[in-house]
Amino acid sequence: DVKVTQSSRYLVKRTGEKVFLECVQDMDHENMFWYRQDPGLGLRLIYFSYDVKMKEKGDIPEGYSVSREKKERFSLILESASTNQTSMYLCAGDSGLNQPQHFGDGTRLSIL
Amino acid sequence: KNEVEQSPQNLTAQEGEFITINCSYSVGISALHWLQQHPGGGIVSLFMLSSGKKKHGRLIATINIQEKHSSLHITASHPRDSAVYICAVREYGNKLVFGAGTILRVKS
Numbered sequence: 637d638v639k640v641t642q643s644s645r646y647l648v649k650r651t652g653e654k655v656f657l658e659c660v661q662d663m664d665h666e667n668m669f670w671y672r673q674d675p676g677l678g679l680r681l682i683y684f685s686y687d688v689k690m691k692e693k694g695d696i697p698e699g700y701s702v703s704r705e706k707k708e709r710f711s712l713i714l715e716s717a718s719t720n721q722t723s724m725y726l727c728a729g730d731s732g733l734n735q736p737q738h739f740g741d742g743t744r745l746s747i748l
Numbered sequence: 749k750n751e752v753e754q755s756p757q758n759l760t761a762q763e764g765e766f767i768t769i770n771c772s773y774s775v776g777i778s779a780l781h782w783l784q785q786h787p788g789g790g791i792v793s794l795f796m797l798s799s800g801k802k803k804h805g806r807l808i809a810t811i812n813i814q815e816k817h818s819s820l821h822i823t824a825s826h827p828r829d830s831a832v833y834i835c836a837v838r839e840y841g842n843k844l845v846f847g848a849g850t851i852l853r854v855k856s
Contacts, residue, residue, distance in 0.1 A: 669844075678834070678848040694843070726791065734779045734798065737844060741790035 642740035655714040659727030668710035672723040717747045754847035767822040769850045771835030782820050783834040825854045
C-alpha cells in the first residue's frame with residue numbers, strides 16, 4: 637500500500653522557535669506538496685517541489701521554507717514560529733498531471 | 749471570487765437519502781478531483797475525472813466540461829459517509845486548487 641507519512645500527528649511549539657515538519661513517501665513521487673488547512677479557508681498551498689533540490693512557492697509561502705534533499709523526503713520549516721501559524725499541515729505527493737494526490741494524515745501544530 | 753466554489757457548505761441528511769454535492773470552477777482544467785476527509789483523519793482521493801462519469805460503490809462523480817461543473821452523488825447514504833468532501837481542480841500545471849469543502853453529516 638502506498639504511503640505518505642508525516643512525522644507527528646500533534647505538535648506544540650513556542651513563539652519564535654524554529655519548527656521542522658517532516659514528510660516521507662515510499663511511492664517514488666516526483667511531486668511533493670505542503671498545505672495548511674484552516675476552517676472556512678480549505679487547503680492552501682505553501683510550497684511544492686517537482687524534483688530533488690527544486691522548490692516553488694505556493695500561494696502562502698511567507699514565514700515558511702522547505703527542503704528536498706532526497707526524492708522521498710520533503711521538509712517544511714517554520715523559521716520563527718508565530719501564533720498565526722497554528723494550523724493543520726498536510727503533506728501530499730503525486731506523479732504528475734492527471735494522477736491522484738496521496739496525502740499524509742496531517743500534523744496539527746499549535747504555536748503558543 | 750474563489751476559483752473553485754462548492755455547495756452546500758453544510759449538509760445534514762437522514763440515513764438512506766440520496767445526496768448531491770456540487771462544484772463549480774472558473775478556470776480551464778486538466779482534471780477534477782473529489783476528496784474525502786474524515787474527522788481527525790487524512791485525506792483520501794475518491795475520484796479523478798476529466799470527462800463524463802465515474803462510479804465506485806455508492807459514489808458517483810460527474811463532470812460537465814462546457815459548464816465547468818461537477819457533482820458528487822452518494823446513493824443510500826450511511827452515517828459512515830459523514831465527512832468533509834472536497835473538490836479540487838488541476839489547472840494546466842502541477843498545482844491543485846481546492847474548494848472550501850462540504851461538511852456532510854448523515855444521521856441514523
